Amino acid sequence: MESSNSSQDWDLVIESKSSLFDLKLYDLWRYRDLLRMFVKRDFVSFYKQTILGPLWFFIQPIFTTLVYVFVFGNLAGISTDGLPQFLFYLSGITAWNYFADCITKTSTVFKDNANIFGKVYFPRLILPLSIVVSNLVRFGVQLILFFSMMVYFYLDGADIQVTYVALLFPVLVLLMAFLGLGIGLIITAMTTKYRDLSFLVTFGVQLLMYATTVIYPLSSAPEQYRGFIEMNPMTPIIESFRYAFLGAGEFSWNNLLYTTLVTLVVFILGLVIFNKTERTFVDTI
């Protein structure tokens, strides 16, 4: 028995338990074409049979920004760090939306795809990854809107400047992607057992936005809450984003480092929990 086992090398061993850190990265690489297909599917199916098509990517941030300008800017009179209100809110919304979409969409991965997962094997992580990438496409389109508004306001004489932090932009995007993905992975893994969590997500993300410097600058945050707001790992990202492209806001390497550490911890935790759950979630969902 023993000898026959060792005489053959197996390509695949399916066991009841797998190592906590066996993340099957090779498999993930082998299925990279699938990732591309999923992204394409999301994109194509989003605008097929809509009249405005990809224009919808613009409509949502523009209207949200207009509402914010009206409510928070004009009615509440919250400071915008000396920036044009429209640009201030648009920058916050564009970046926040990407992060929020990453969380909300990945947090329902198991539930939404239970029928595919129940029928065929592929590395489960492909799907949440594809969501993050699809959102990236959408984020890119919305960035075009943001940049054209920047140019418009600049020509209009607004006091904005692009700083050296703009070089960190790819890092900021990665941080948002992995932080959102990490949180989403943890939530989706938990929702396979405890369904109530999914109700908490949209609501929680909404609340979290108010604890982030999307509608107010960090500089005008009340002193007693400032520490709390700075503890939110998204705050340094939004602040850096504003500082990078508009030249206002607070940029600090320490805060960014803190965010990076939190992101790493959350993402790795998410990966491990997700990998643990994917093996048997079909039985419980």
Next chain:
Amino acid sequence: MGKTAIKVENLSKIYRLGEIGTGTVSRDLERWFRMNVLNQDDPFLQIGQTNDRATKGDSNVVYSLQDLNFDIQAGDAVGIIGKNGAGKSTLLKILSRVTAPSVGSVKVKGRVASLLEVGTGFHPELTGKENIYLNGAILGMTKKEITRKLDEIIDFSGVERYVDTPVKRYSSGMYVRLAFAVAAHLESEILIVDEVLAVGDAEFQRKCLGKMGEVSKNEGRTILFVSHNMNAVNNLCKKGIVLSNGTMAYQGNAESSVHYYLNNNQNSKGADLKHKEVSITALTINSRFGDVNTVEAFERFQLTIEFEIEKGEMQDLYLGVFFKDAYGSRISSISNWLNSQDFKAAKKNKITVDLTHGVSFREGNYSVDLEFFIPNKVYFENALSFEVINSSTTGYKKEFKSEYGNVYVPNKIIHEV
């Protein structure tokens, strides 16, 4: 002896009935800690319950598969048969890595492709061609492989004209054809197929079966095939495995496995021949061989039913006997209603049905359903099974093949010029 492609060792899969989890968060945590940190077995797992749906177990833990061991040689086509709930689907799910086993392991040599469903992940808004790519990728093909086989796939599917149309406009038949075409062109050493052929028209089914047979013979691919279609299992597979209540009941070549299954499946005698209004006390088929549920084609045999009616005497007893072939299709019925015979029933009754005179079932396995109206309908499914053999050449002179049907009607052909 060939190389082993799949080695299944001590495989068990446990499902918890009712609630999910152990019920409390603290026990969930304890279980998680013991299993994942201390690497122990599931502490809340109870041993010794088999998965029999008819009897209510005293534990809410059920073995869908229990201690399964077998090897499959590379290049074999193996049919997996068993009743609903025998564990076939669970086994396929584990082999295709959709779910993990609770205990034991499966070792696999070669790339596995599984088809538990055709068209997994098809998106209605995408065109046929786009879906070929998507579905192919889900099944594990790379973009390059799909591009190389695209023409072949489209050709096989026979929906060439519509490849640039969104699949939501397809008829269900076209949809299935396209989906199967993708699957049929998978390049893997091991192919796992669940009963996906149940859809699609007969012509296409034959094409698929042909393709699968071709694949296993020519390319030396290992195939695991689950089906209720015993003909397909017989035609396609070399070997067979019969599962029963999550354990292996039989392993052998395809024909003997089918035989074993048919003989044992319907013979769950006595178990469900009782109903609160009527119970069958004896049910036999008598032929020249005696009471052995075996009948010679073209020879007289008798079906005897003894039953008790709980409430005693009654007017207008109705009794129906349905004959079904091995695949569960009704092929003929006998009833006193059809014959316009009225029976007045007593508490204890005996009915003998005499079947005679030239009409004959084709050799093979049959089962009998019984139906009573007293006056409520009471139905006994698979109450009895029997086998028809043909050792003489009384009626038809040549082999009566399955494609000729199941019943031979005696006839005389008159030829005039």
